[in-house]
Amino acid sequence: MKEQRASSRDIKKNNRIRTLRCILRCDRISQPELASILQNSWPTVLQNVRELIEMGLVQEVGEFASTGGRKARAFAPVREAKMAVGIEITQNHIGMVLADLSGQLAGYERRKTEFSTDEEYSRQLGEMVAEFTARFGINSEKLLGCGIALPGILDMSGETLVVSQVLGTENLPTAFFSRHIPFPCLFVNDASAAGLAEVWGEDAPGNVVYLSLSNSVGGAILNSGELYEGDHLRAAEFGHMTLVMDGKTCYCGKRGCLDAYCSAKVLTEHTDGNLEQFFELLRNNDPAATAVWEEYLRYLTTAVNNLRMAFDCPIIAGGYVGGYLEEYGDKIRQLLSGRNTFEPNAEYFRFCRYKREASAMGAALMQIERFIQEL
Ligand SMILES: [Zn+2]
CATH class of the missing domain: 3.30.420.40 (ATPase, nucleotide binding domain)
Structure with missing residues (x-):
């Protein structure tokens, strides 16, 4: 009985959270739209909306015009x-x-x-x-x-x-x-x-591997939106996966780590630490930058293919370099499909939602x- 009460309270709470998330995703939303998206009866939705209004998180913003009958009430988030x-x-x-x-x-x-x-x-x-x-x-x-x-x-x-x-x-x-x-x-x-941040705000976040390509390379493994951190909290230290046997020396002291091939520093060592400048050179077809970029992409796509084989879920590239990758998407997906044993395309590869910070x-x-x- 106690358990039952707890679970009905959980359902109520979840419904309220879903209602808030749904309103937060819109600039304004009408009463019927909200009930239809949430698949809840209108009285339940209204009760939740009332509570959210009392908390100051949602506001009523007039009415939507209607072709007949009563006008639909409209709600908006109070984002700030x-x-x-x-x-x-x-x-x-x-x-x-x-x-x-x-x-x-x-x-x-x-x-x-x-x-x-x-x-x-x-x-x-x-x-x-x-x-x-x-x-x-x-x-x-x-x-x-x-x-x-x-x-x-x-x-x-x-x-x-x-x-x-x-x-x-x-x-x-x-x-x-x-x-x-x-x-x-x-x-x-x-x-x-x-x-x-990549899965934040989703009602049912899926599995995702995030590869962070900043001045060091790292990442995150998200299992149904929850971090998988490993037995020693070192999971997703992708930067220190051995990509090239006895290859270049990594800042960790070992040789051949992914970091030594795919950190943002690999690109910016040619532009005095300035990543924007590197991509400007690349857009202007600078031969040296193009050669560095092509080599970078070969290593990056090898690593991404390895992650796809290990985790079988979407791989998101982020970090400083990730913010620039979208305009090279076709080329990257082409390189990725060339390496993939099972898939003819590389739609699993995604670009990060937050390009900066x-x-x-x-x-x-x-x-x-x-x-x-x-x-
Ligand atoms: Zn290393």
Whole structure:
């Protein structure tokens, strides 16, 4: 009996979450459309909508014109009712985004700040959050908190950054990052955050492998939308899969890792660290850039094909390079189909939803998701 009560409460809660997600996906939606998409009776939908209006998350915005009978009421999301800040820590930068309730980017900033374990860095981060939230007029009532994406392996509790080769640190308490931030903070691996952003907001997220192609290569494995992290929380460290036996030396010290062939640095070492400039050269048919790009794609498509064979699910390419891949989609899919044993095309290969600041966005969305799940 107790269990039954719990499950009817779960159903009610799920219905409310589905109703909110559905409204968040639209600029405005009519009463019959909403009932039809949710496949619920109108009284149930109306009850949920009323509660969401009381919470200030949804508003009634007049009526849709109708060809006959009564006019249909219309609803819209109050996207800015709750916001979250997402922060991405890298070796030389701090990236910051503001995400609204529907997962849209509402603000952005990136500052060159070299990482250090000195107290001064932690203080600077706190100041940056204070300035950023003040600039957008976000008070503590609106702000759900911060999600902080870190380039390294975190422990299960999220309290320790166990190791980050990129930041050159080990066993750093994550409180170091949140010490001067007066809002709730959560911590997540950068590539996991970016991967989660790809399926965020879906009612029934599927299986996805996310390959992050930034200054280091990483990724995330999502099983029905849930992160698979492995026995040692090192799953999806795709950057250190051996791609070439005894090949180029990776920053980890081993040879032949995927990172040494597919990180953004492979492209930007020709343009002084500037990725946009590399793609400009490529668009202008610069022969050196073209040669580098063709080699890059051969390694990238080999890795993607391996991931497809291992996981048999959509593979999404993201990270800094992922944001530029769409215009080379035909070429990439052609190379991928050439390698695939089972499929004549490579429709499984997708481009990332968030072209920039995906990790910061994913971290912010985790705070938003936490709020939605507690509704
Ligand atoms: Zn490596």
